[in-house]
Amino acid sequence: xxxxxxxxxxxxxxxxxxxxxxxxxxxxxxxxxxxxxxxxxxxxxxxxxxxxxxxxxxxxxxxxxxxxxxxxxxxxxxxxxxxxxxxxxxxxxxxxxxxxxxxxxxxxxxxxxxxxxxxxxxxxxxxxxxxxxxxxxxxxxxxxxxxxxxxxxxxxxxxxxxxxxxxxxxxxxxxxxxxxxxxxxxxxxxxxxxxxxxxxxxxxxxxxxxxxxxxxxxxxxxxxxxxxxxxxxxxxxxxxxxxxxxxxxxxxxxxxxxxxxxxxxxxxxxxxxxxxxxxxxxxxxxxxxxxxxxxxxxxxxxxxxxxxxxxxxxxxxxxxxxxxxxxxxxxxxxxxxxxxxxxxxxxxxxxxxxxxxxxxxxxxxxxxxxxxxxxxxxxxxxxxxxxxxxxxxxxxxxxxxxxxxxxxxxxxxxxx
Amino acid sequence: xxxxxxxxxxxxxxxxxxxxxxxxxxxxxxxxxxxxxxxxxxxxxxxxxxxxxxxxxxxxxxxxxxxxxxxxxxxxxxxxxxxxxxxxxxxxxxxxxxxxxxxxxxxxxxxxxxxxxxxxxxxxxxxxxxxxxxxxxxxxxxxxxxxxxxxxxxxxxxxxxxxxxxxxxxxxxxxxxxxxxxxxxxxxxxxxxxxxxxxxxxxxxxxxxxxxxxxxxxxxxxxxxxxxxxxxxxxxxxxxxxxx
Numbered sequence: 001x002x003x004x005x006x007x008x009x010x011x012x013x014x015x016x017x018x019x020x021x022x023x024x025x026x027x028x029x030x031x032x033x034x035x036x037x038x039x040x041x042x043x044x045x046x047x048x049x050x051x052x053x054x055x056x057x058x059x060x061x062x063x064x065x066x067x068x069x070x071x072x073x074x075x076x077x078x079x080x081x082x083x084x085x086x087x088x089x090x091x092x093x094x095x096x097x098x099x100x101x102x103x104x105x106x107x108x109x110x111x112x113x114x115x116x117x118x119x120x121x122x123x124x125x126x127x128x129x130x131x132x133x134x135x136x137x138x139x140x141x142x143x144x145x146x147x148x149x150x151x152x153x154x155x156x157x158x159x160x161x162x163x164x165x166x167x168x169x170x171x172x173x174x175x176x177x178x179x180x181x182x183x184x185x186x187x188x189x190x191x192x193x194x195x196x197x198x199x200x201x202x203x204x205x206x207x208x209x210x211x212x213x214x215x216x217x218x219x220x221x222x223x224x225x226x227x228x229x230x231x232x233x234x235x236x237x238x239x240x241x242x243x244x245x246x247x248x249x250x251x252x253x254x255x256x257x258x259x260x261x262x263x264x265x266x267x268x269x270x271x272x273x274x275x276x277x278x279x280x281x282x283x284x285x286x287x288x289x290x291x292x293x294x295x296x297x298x299x300x301x302x303x304x305x306x307x308x309x310x311x312x313x314x315x316x317x318x319x320x321x322x323x324x325x326x327x328x329x330x331x332x333x334x335x336x337x338x339x340x341x342x343x344x345x346x347x348x349x350x351x352x353x354x355x356x357x358x359x360x361x362x363x364x365x366x367x368x369x370x371x372x373x374x375x376x377x378x379x380x381x382x383x384x385x386x387x388x389x390x391x392x393x394x395x396x397x398x399x400x401x402x403x404x405x406x407x408x409x410x411x412x413x414x415x416x
Numbered sequence: 417x418x419x420x421x422x423x424x425x426x427x428x429x430x431x432x433x434x435x436x437x438x439x440x441x442x443x444x445x446x447x448x449x450x451x452x453x454x455x456x457x458x459x460x461x462x463x464x465x466x467x468x469x470x471x472x473x474x475x476x477x478x479x480x481x482x483x484x485x486x487x488x489x490x491x492x493x494x495x496x497x498x499x500x501x502x503x504x505x506x507x508x509x510x511x512x513x514x515x516x517x518x519x520x521x522x523x524x525x526x527x528x529x530x531x532x533x534x535x536x537x538x539x540x541x542x543x544x545x546x547x548x549x550x551x552x553x554x555x556x557x558x559x560x561x562x563x564x565x566x567x568x569x570x571x572x573x574x575x576x577x578x579x580x581x582x583x584x585x586x587x588x589x590x591x592x593x594x595x596x597x598x599x600x601x602x603x604x605x606x607x608x609x610x611x612x613x614x615x616x617x618x619x620x621x622x623x624x625x626x627x628x629x630x631x632x633x634x635x636x637x638x639x640x641x642x643x644x645x646x647x648x649x650x651x652x653x654x655x656x657x658x659x660x
């Protein structure tokens with residue numbers, strides 16, 4: 001009996017002890033613990049123009065729901081709260097930077113601070129102080145202040161894919177130039193450009209002027225540059241046939257460049273005596289004033305041919321429609337896909353985007369320009385191959401669950 | 417603004433709108449006057465924009481604050497004006513060279529980024545699905561159609577290859593895709609233009625009220641009267657010329 005009672009007491013004590021020992025860790029689990037913020041660091045944000053600082057610190061078990069981190073910055077006086085976010089957010093892995101330029105670490109908090117938004121007297125190169133504070137109810141922790149100075153970076157490693165692509169294009173360009181000089185290059189027929197002769201011939205026969213508009217683009221825009229090279233060829237033919245050419249301009253810089261281009265064309269055709277300085281003339285730098293004025297001129301002078309080649313926006317239809325009502329033969333070309341439908345409906349020939357860029361090479365037949373066309377074609381082939389293989393690889397990687405392949409492909413074909 | 421000025425503004429707005437619309441019938445002195453007024457007002461607007469948004473904040477104020485580095489771009493910009501003086505017009509080439517240089521420098525990386533990488537990434541992105549299953553079949557098919565159309569359109573823009581055989585077929589498909597897009601873009605832009613037209617009609621309706629002394633009606637009637645008189649006088653002139 002006594003033995004039975006002793007056994008019962010022993011097991012009761014044992015059970016109670018085990019219950020107590022199990023309960024102690026459970027109660028300590030609910031008590032929030034402060035994180036160790038000794039790893040807090042601040043440094044210049046890489047690959048930027050010198051306005052941001054990157055603060056980082058290790059993530060830990062204290063990053064529980066309800067807890068927040070507050071990041072503070074100071075230029076020497078008071079501390080300003082720069083960021084506040086839930087503790088289970090903002091990791092180095094969240095940064096949209098490629099794998100070759102950034103370590104996507106999930107065990108590290110990282111925050112990019114744009115300092116001009118915080119300090120009105122911000123200066124690149126000046127040293128600023130930073131600290132981070134952890135708050136979870138009554139549990140708080142604060143890091144020691146650290147200093148960092150933002151500086152501008154000359155090289156953006158994230159754009160390494162751009163650089164590699166550029167280098168490949170340069171190599172291909174030099175190869176095609178030498179190839180074009182040795183063997184010549186084939187260029188397919190472009191109807192819109194073949195019609196230039198027809199338009200100028202018509203104007204010569206009718207004794208009416210030719211209007212050539214380069215659009216409303218600046219000299220730095222590619223379509224305007226392409227347009228000036230077409231203008232050069234048109235001007236050569238105009239000089240040859242002694243026809244009247246009128247080039248109304250929106251941009252004074254484009255006008256000055258076009259003056260040189262037209263003059264050069266007349267010189268090449270040995271017709272400098274026919275060249276007049278008022279072939280190119282400035283109209284207005286206001287889009288619709290330009291359109292209204294050129295419309296009026298076209299309506300009154302009734303040209304035999306109109307060229308609208310370059311960068312056009314809403315004025316495209318206003319110009320082309322009036323040209324069509326006068327019965328002029330019209331050749332248009334722009335890279336603006338939203339304006340192309342209007343040119344299709346109101347012009348006889350339309351150069352679509354890339355055809356505009358091909359015009360210079362097509363008309364002049366110069367090996368150097370023709371080789372640039374070949375380079376463009378190589379570029380298109382590269383894009384096609386990349387799209388086909390990239391899509392196939394992505395599908396395969398999704399099917400076979402290869403996250404690394406997916407990451408590599410999505411990072412390589414991304415513009416940073 | 418006083419009531420009188422409001423009414424005056426209404427007459428000017430209605431008048432200029434109707435004068436510009438009169439071009440739809442034929443060229444006339446009212447349209448010419450409005451065209452030149454528009455041209456002048458447009459240039460005036462551009463001039464004040466350049467003065468207050470470029471010259472004063474970016475040249476004048478930095479110079480007054482002692483920042484003489486702004487003189488470098490200013491002198492380069494002013495060099496373009498030498499085009500008007502034939503003896504020193506060669507100076508403008510420095511400005512132009514700089515403009516062409518920085519223009520190319522800006523455009524080349526941007527083109528690589530947008531025309532190549534963004535285009536490829538954008539075409540591949542529909543294939544980045546969580547798993548290949550029935551649920552993702554339609555988005556994948558959509559992505560495949562877009563990718564195929566994209567490749568065919570690129571084939572159309574191949575200039576150094578003769579378009580015959582398979583290349584011709586692919587480029588024809590590319591043209592169909594382009595036309596589909598252009599059709600949609602045309603419809604979209606026409607809708608936008610109509611909304612602008614409604615805006616003008618709305619204003620004309622507003623100015624046709626008694627508050628504006630029937631500005632729209634009066635000006636429209638005057639225009640019609642002018643066209644009727646001009647029609648008969650021009651016919652009379654033509655008849656006299658023929659008789660002579």
